[in-house]
Amino acid sequence: MKPSVEQLIEKYRNNLYVMAFNVCKNTQDAEDVVQDTFIQYWSQKKEFESEQHIRAWLIRVAINKAKNKNNTFFRRNSLPLEDYMQTLVFESEESSELFEAVMNLPEKYRIVIHLYYYEDYSVNEIAAILKLTQSNVKVRLSRGRLLLRNTLKEDWEYDE
């Protein structure tokens, strides 16, 4: 199967943007990543097995492209996180603190945490997307949670 790119843009545009921003911490780079990811989908002949396969592929490509942005020499000038946060409208102080705490996590924990808590992927699915072992994903998830708990205290519950 290969749905039209228009359908996928409608469906995944925002999620891919949030995923890319999570990695790049830069709005312009995140927008470039989303654009490049859909171009990659549109320009290649790959057939997909299912909707879930497409979603996982798009997320994996977006993560890799976002990491590549971080690796290039000529990164765009980006707003410091605190300044960028001033432009966002959070529903509560707690949300703002959670966002800041997540964005201050090391990248490898941040990505796994995001896939689990935002994209609702299981440990197995995250392992497949990131091409990591399940135990590696569990460790990253556990360390990320611990760091969030240390920062957010009782605002972040203990979970599995």
Place this chain on the structure above:
Amino acid sequence: MTNKEKYKKAFSAVCPSDEFSLEVEKMKKINKQNIFKTVAASAAVCMIFMASATVAYAMDVGGIQRTVQLWIHGDRTDATIQFDGDGTYNMEYTDAEGNEKSMGGGGVAFADDGSAIPLSEEELMEELMAPDVEYKEDGSVWIYWMDQKIDITDKFENGFCYVKLVNGEETLYMTVRYKGGYATSNHRYLGPDEWRGN
């Protein structure tokens, strides 16, 4: 409220800017530019192939043939290489889909007086057996060398990645500049400040 609900609520504040558009027409235009680049690269490959096809005529009357294992487009495959003695070679191999493929190439070194000296068979072999860095379409980056295939996607820091390659008694210290080539040494890593052009 669960952690997942809190997380989603926090990140619901993040969205693309109003100026950001993903118009399909605009994407098609960008994609056409990509296709043009690909075609240009293919044309260059054809020229090399045609040059080697001409050389093949000379090879019929002699030349040295070797069969070696090489990484070609991410697949390790047996390749039969024929050297004709004037710095060029012709190579035949079977790709991952089982198709018989042929490609060729060659090279020269420049002497102090500027004259060109065709590379010897050993020098050409050294070039062919050197590590290969591939930037895949999914964004991952790989090194291929000897029997090794290494994913270095997450190893870059500030645009550089350092990889120690060991094969038997040979050790290569490899510095890869992201999409900017690589350098190897048997003794140490090349530092970013030593990179040519910096």
